[in-house]
Amino acid sequence: MGRRKHPAKIEDVARxxxxxxxxxxxxxxxxxGVSEAKRAxxxxxxxxxxxxxxxxxxxxxxANSNLIGISLPTFAGEVFADILNGMRRTFxxxxxxxxxxxxxxxxxxxxxxxxxxxSWQPAGIILTGLDHSSETVELxxxxxxxxxxxxxxxxxxxxxxxxxxxYRAGQLIGEHALSLGYRRPxxxxxxxxxxxxxxxxxxxxxxVFARARSASVLSARPxxxxxxxxxxxxxxxxxxxxxxxxxxxxxxxxxxGGLMCCQARGLSVPSDIGLVGFNELDLASVxxxxxxxxRTLRRLMGITGASDLLARINGVARVPAKSLPLELIVGETxxxxxxAGGEV
Amino acid sequence: MGRRKHPAKIEDVARxxxxxxxxxxxxxxxxxGVSEAKRAxxxxxxxxxxxxxxxxxxxxxxANSNLIGISLPTFAGEVFADILNGMRRTFxxxxxxxxxxxxxxxxxxxxxxxxxxxSWQPAGIILTGLDHSSETVELxxxxxxxxxxxxxxxxxxxxxxxxxxxYRAGQLIGEHALSLGYRRPxxxxxxxxxxxxxxxxxxxxxxVFARARSASVLSARPxxxxxxxxxxxxxxxxxxxxxxxxxxxxxxxxxxGGLMCCQARGLSVPSDIGLVGFNELDLASVxxxxxxxxRTLRRLMGITGASDLLARINGVARVPAKSLPLELIVGETxxxxxxAGGEV
DNA sequence: CTGTTAGCGCGTTCAC
DNA sequence: GTGAACGCGCTAACAG
Numbered sequence: 001m002g003r004r005k006h007p008a009k010i011e012d013v014a015r016x017x018x019x020x021x022x023x024x025x026x027x028x029x030x031x032x033g034v035s036e037a038k039r040a041x042x043x044x045x046x047x048x049x050x051x052x053x054x055x056x057x058x059x060x061x062x063a064n065s066n067l068i069g070i071s072l073p074t075f076a077g078e079v080f081a082d083i084l085n086g087m088r089r090t091f092x093x094x095x096x097x098x099x100x101x102x103x104x105x106x107x108x109x110x111x112x113x114x115x116x117x118x119s120w121q122p123a124g125i126i127l128t129g130l131d132h133s134s135e136t137v138e139l140x141x142x143x144x145x146x147x148x149x150x151x152x153x154x155x156x157x158x159x160x161x162x163x164x165x166x167y168r169a170g171q172l173i174g175e176h177a178l179s180l181g182y183r184r185p186x187x188x189x190x191x192x193x194x195x196x197x198x199x200x201x202x203x204x205x206x207x208v209f210a211r212a213r214s215a216s217v218l219s220a221r222p223x224x225x226x227x228x229x230x231x232x233x234x235x236x237x238x239x240x241x242x243x244x245x246x247x248x249x250x251x252x253x254x255x256x257g258g259l260m261c262c263q264a265r266g267l268s269v270p271s272d273i274g275l276v277g278f279n280e281l282d283l284a285s286v287x288x289x290x291x292x293x294x295r296t297l298r299r300l301m302g303i304t305g306a307s308d309l310l311a312r313i314n315g316v317a318r319v320p321a322k323s324l325p326l327e328l329i330v331g332e333t334x335x336x337x338x339x340a341g342g343e344v
Numbered sequence: 345m346g347r348r349k350h351p352a353k354i355e356d357v358a359r360x361x362x363x364x365x366x367x368x369x370x371x372x373x374x375x376x377g378v379s380e381a382k383r384a385x386x387x388x389x390x391x392x393x394x395x396x397x398x399x400x401x402x403x404x405x406x407a408n409s410n411l412i413g414i415s416l417p418t419f420a421g422e423v424f425a426d427i428l429n430g431m432r433r434t435f436x437x438x439x440x441x442x443x444x445x446x447x448x449x450x451x452x453x454x455x456x457x458x459x460x461x462x463s464w465q466p467a468g469i470i471l472t473g474l475d476h477s478s479e480t481v482e483l484x485x486x487x488x489x490x491x492x493x494x495x496x497x498x499x500x501x502x503x504x505x506x507x508x509x510x511y512r513a514g515q516l517i518g519e520h521a522l523s524l525g526y527r528r529p530x531x532x533x534x535x536x537x538x539x540x541x542x543x544x545x546x547x548x549x550x551x552v553f554a555r556a557r558s559a560s561v562l563s564a565r566p567x568x569x570x571x572x573x574x575x576x577x578x579x580x581x582x583x584x585x586x587x588x589x590x591x592x593x594x595x596x597x598x599x600x601g602g603l604m605c606c607q608a609r610g611l612s613v614p615s616d617i618g619l620v621g622f623n624e625l626d627l628a629s630v631x632x633x634x635x636x637x638x639r640t641l642r643r644l645m646g647i648t649g650a651s652d653l654l655a656r657i658n659g660v661a662r663v664p665a666k667s668l669p670l671e672l673i674v675g676e677t678x679x680x681x682x683x684a685g686g687e688v
Numbered sequence: 689c690t691g692t693t694a695g696c697g698c699g700t701t702c703a704c
Numbered sequence: 705g706t707g708a709a710c711g712c713g714c715t716a717a718c719a720g
Contacts, residue, residue: 007462007487009713020691025715033689050486055463056403057713060696075425084419088446097460099443102432116441118351119399142394143351226626260630282570286604353697364707369699377705401697404712 008049017045028053059121068098068309069117070126073105073195077227077253078281079298080128083150086302087126094310096123105194107133114139121145124309130154131196146312150305152197153323160312161321162305166197169294169326170204173276176292176328177246178212181338182274185209186244187219188234188254198250201278205248218244231257239265245273246334252277252284252293259289259333275333290331297324352393361389372397403465412442412653413461414470417449417539421571421597422625423642424472427494430646431470438654440467449538451477458483465489468653474498475540490656494649496541497667504656505665506649510541513638513670514548517620520636520672521590522556525682526618529553530588531563532578532598542594545622549592562588575601583609589617590678596621596628596637603633603677618678634675641668 010028014021019038027034027042028051034042045051059065068091072080084100091098099117103109111133117125118139125145127136129152140147140158153163177185187205189198206217218241220234231254238244239261249255255277262269269275269289277284277293284291301324308319354372358365363382371378371386378386403409412435416424428444435442443461447453455477461469462483469489471480473496484491484502497507521529531549533542550561562585564578575598582588583605593599599621606613613619613633621628621637628635645668652663 007465011713021713022691022715023689026690029715035689038689050483052459052462052483054404054465054713055460056400056409056465057696058463058715059400060398060404060698061713061715063696075419075428076422078420081419098445100445101442115396116399118396119402121351121398121400139394139396226629228626228630232630257630260632264632282572285570286572286576286601288604288608355697365698366700366707367705370706373699379705382705398697401712402699404714405697405699407712 008051009054010051013042013046013049013051016049017042063121065121065123066096067120067122068096068124068126069113069120069122070098070100071110071113071117072100072102072128074102077251079251079279079296080151082298083128083302083305086299086304087150087306088302090303090306090310096310107131107136111136111139118143118145123313124148126150126305126309127158128152129196130157132158146309148305148309150301152200153321155321157321160305160308160319162301162308162324163322164296164301164324164326166200167204169278170201170206171208172204172294172326172328173201173248173278174205174208176330177248177274177276177334178208178214179338180274180335182246182335184215184242184244184246185217186238186247187217187249188231188238188247188258189219189221189250190230191221191223195250201248201250218242227251227253228257228260230254232261234258235261239267243273246276247273248276249278251279252281252291255291255293255333256283256287259287259291269333270335274335277333280329284331289333291329292331292334293329295327295329300324352395353398354395357386357390357393357395360393361386407465409465409467410440411464411466412440412468412470413457413464413466414442414444415454415457415461416444416446416472418446421595423595423623423640424495426642427472427646427649430643430648431494431650432646434647434650434654440654447472451475451480455480455483462487462489467657468492470494470649470653471502472496473540474501476502490653492649492653492656494645496544497665499665501665504649504652504663506645506652506668507666508640508645508668508670510544511548513622514545514550515552516548516638516670516672517545517592517622518549518552520674521592521618521620521678522552522558523682524618524679526590526679528559528586528588528590529561530582530591531561531593532575532582532591532602533563533565533594534574535565535567539594545592545594562586571595571597572601572604574598576605578602579605583611587617590620591617592620593622595623596625596635599635599637599677600627600631603631603635613677614679620678624673628675633677635673636675636678637673639671639673644668 010021010024014024023034024042027039101113114136126148147159149157149161151163153165187202220237222233224230235258255275258275267273277291280293280295354365354368358368367378368386371383445457458480470492491503493501493505495507497509531546564581566574566577568574579602599619602619611617621635624637624639
């Protein structure tokens with residue numbers, strides 16, 4: 001079987017079946033208006049010719065598509081994979097396909113992807129977070145295509161929004177740490193401006209400790225190629241400068257790296273130092289020491305966001321922005337009782 | 345700024361600029377044939393109108409696209425993310441965009457995705473592994489579109505192939521284990537038939553031990569939602585049935601789960617039991633005990649595969665299938681010397 | 689139930 | 705350097 005230069009088109013099927021193009025079109029789409037006999041014959045021939053409809057022509061003719069365009073910061077890690085899974089399952093059952101690209105946290109890359117997406121006339125577009133270039137926002141606001149912003153929360157999204165309040169998450173962690181008597185907080189994440197959610201959480205943490213007139217939050221932002229290594233190295237940095245009594249991490253993977261670092265240095269957790277992760281990732285389920293962390297309902301977020309977007313696509317005029325609940329998971333990497341190290 | 349119902353088209357730009365459609369087309373594509381003055385004015389108006397070209401119309405007119413369609417088993421884990429990163433970087437610099445979907449290891453889902461991909465007339469298609477439905481293979485072989493199969497290796501791919509020999513990887517691990525005196529091997533992975541690469545590695549392992557007339561390889565295949573938990577539970581299963589003296593895992597994450605399980609049971613590694621992972625994942629960099637594992641050059645694989653596919657796209661008639669080298673990384677979770685437990 | 693006509697937005701071809 | 709025709713493959717709207 002040779003590779004044909006030009007794939008079969010609807011006309012080839014029609015000629016071969018001795019019917020008109022329209023009958024083939026109807027038969028293939030499964031709409032009314034073709035006798036069962038013809039339909040079966042047409043389907044047989046289409047399969048035999050390995051006919052695949054041309055989406056470009058179809059989308060051009062009907063001026064819409066059942067395509068959802070998705071933009072993520074990265075494929076690495078469970079976080080976006082979880083959100084993605086929730087969304088995709090929802091879209092798949094509704095008959096929508098999704099095309100995905102990652103921006104590696106670069107707003108210009110996001111803009112380029114949004115342009116490409118718009119050029120396909122998708123049914124909906126999903127962006128991660130709120131940190132877009134102004135041109136991206138203008139482009140999307142001028143377009144009739146529904147837009148979902150997910151993972152971060154704002155009351156004034158481009159269109160619709162489902163996320164969590166990261167600033168509040170930082171406060172939550174800070175309040176917990178304060179109540180346990182921790183006074184010298186540290187924060188380990190990726191370089192500033194890279195991930196604005198991390199910055200929001202750090203801000204929440206800072207404000208809580210500032211209000212308590214406590215020491216300011218030390219932060220380390222090493223650049224490693226893995227979360228684990230970043231957590232390990234960031235912890236080393238903090239321990240070497242002004243040793244904090246509690247370290248908060250961008251996520252559980254980094255916190256695990258930190259735990260390994262403390263272990264290597266002979267520090268005992270939580271008596272010498274407290275560790276707090278974020279996201280309640282899979283890793284936590286096998287650790288001997290339960291990690292103190294914040295549970296984020298990522299899968300639910302994906303499902304909720306996708307459902308809201310589908311509602312907009314199906315004509316609902318406005319869907320209010322949603323903020324999903326956060327839950328602090330108290331583990332064994334922070335003290336259980338207010339400690340003695342309160343005042344310096 | 346209201347949301348216009350119909351996005352601006354090339355004709356709108358032309359009318360507004362007082363020129364013909366063709367001048368706009370030329371100006372926007374940056375081809376010869378427009379005076380610089382006109383070009384600047386046209387670009388200004390296009391931007392002002394937030395004009396985005398319609399890809400459907402364009403692809404229909406020129407009968408090709410710079411789109412690469414990619415099919416992955418899953419977004420979870422680092423393995424496919426690493427391969428993907430290598431590929432995407434290569435495509436991006438060559439001006440190709442990629443659209444990705446996951447099959448969750450279901451050949452029928454892969455077929456559906458391939459159909460959709462073909463309907464977009466992409467420049468190339470990438471599939472993970474070799475386990476396709478026969479219809480998928482027929483469809484692709486009948487198409488003129490270059491196809492890359494990645495991650496698994498075969499000398500007879502659909503078109504081109506870059507991967508590793510998973511059977512050989514299993515042998516490698518088996519030979520190493522044998523040489524260290526291990527005689528009762530176990531293997532922990534996901535349910536059978538799910539991931540054919542895991543099955544190949546198990547087969548390689550089995551054959552090595554069978555040739556040595558050693559005990560047959562015990563296998564556990566629990567179904568958990570995370571690799572860590574799967575490794576933990578699979579290890580429990582094996583330890584409870586016929587306790588092996590060495591356990592091999594589908595990947596490092598599972599091996600880590602296994603390590604945690606052994607630790608929880610008070611078993612010491614490697615004196616009581618040896619553990620072997622796969623893939624040399626990021627996690628390993630922070631562990632206090634270096635993991636014995638197999639290094640796979642995933643990023644290189646992505647780059648190589650993408651380059652080969654681009655070569656085919658650019659007219660190279662045939663590109664030979666490539667098998668990338670494997671390297672056993674000897675860590676501290678297996679014995680360093682042949683042990684005493686040789687003969688029973 | 690079936691076929692014909694017109695047009696989706698853009699690029700190629702060929703005039704001017 | 706510029707523009708008018710035509711066609712890419714398909715489908716909505718109509719006619720038979």
